[in-house]
Amino acid sequence: MNKKIINIIKTNYKWILFLICLIIFIFLSGKVIEYQIMKQDITFYNILRKYFIKDSITPYMKIITNFGGATCLITITILLLILIKNKKIGLITLTNLVLITILNQMLKIVLKRPRPTEFRIINETGYSFPSGHSMISMAFYGLLIYLIYKKIKNKYLKATLIIILLLLILAIGISRIYLGVHYVSDVIGGFLISISYLIVYIKLIKKKL
Numbered sequence: 001m002n003k004k005i006i007n008i009i010k011t012n013y014k015w016i017l018f019l020i021c022l023i024i025f026i027f028l029s030g031k032v033i034e035y036q037i038m039k040q041d042i043t044f045y046n047i048l049r050k051y052f053i054k055d056s057i058t059p060y061m062k063i064i065t066n067f068g069g070a071t072c073l074i075t076i077t078i079l080l081l082i083l084i085k086n087k088k089i090g091l092i093t094l095t096n097l098v099l100i101t102i103l104n105q106m107l108k109i110v111l112k113r114p115r116p117t118e119f120r121i122i123n124e125t126g127y128s129f130p131s132g133h134s135m136i137s138m139a140f141y142g143l144l145i146y147l148i149y150k151k152i153k154n155k156y157l158k159a160t161l162i163i164i165l166l167l168l169i170l171a172i173g174i175s176r177i178y179l180g181v182h183y184v185s186d187v188i189g190g191f192l193i194s195i196s197y198l199i200v201y202i203k204l205i206k207k208k209l
Helices: 003-035 039-051 058-066 070-083 087-111 132-151 155-178 184-208
Strands: none
Touching: 003 087, 003 184, 039 155, 039 184, 058 155, 070 087, 070 132, 087 132, 087 184, 132 155, 132 184, 155 184
8 A cells, every 4th residue: 555545534523524424324224224123133133132131230330321311411511611712612512412413313214123022121212223322422432532622731631531432432322222112233233324424523522722
């Protein structure tokens, strides 16, 4: 690979990631429309059920999934609006939460994938693809990761908070599959489209920070 190509990749890596995530999401959406339930979804859940689903773990998964729910995310947003002196950050966070929620609901209405019913541990309503908790958590906590990266100077605190939030995003996605309210493709699809969205949103709000 010559230097020119490497430089192009370095300069445009965000938009390359944007396209990769968007293309895979579109591919998954097509499979969802065609098959509704994919073999990989059932295979992954069977592995999860066999090796990981236990009564001792379930209460923790119920707690984790709440971090991607409306109550928790709205509460965090209100706290940011109240506590942070730079009100632009609070407003940017609020706008982000509203936009990603609207986008998620639009996609669900268009794709109309039914939720899994065979292994429900908790009750949920609405359509399944893409996972709202996964998609909204990736956008919400992903934006917080970006703000932490840009605003916090202490590198150890910065790294710690970023790792915690990354693990939280992943855990929320896993919790949705564990609790039987989403297929693995719902969660992956939610993460992918949210990454593409977040790249655009951060580009738009960059100058306001």
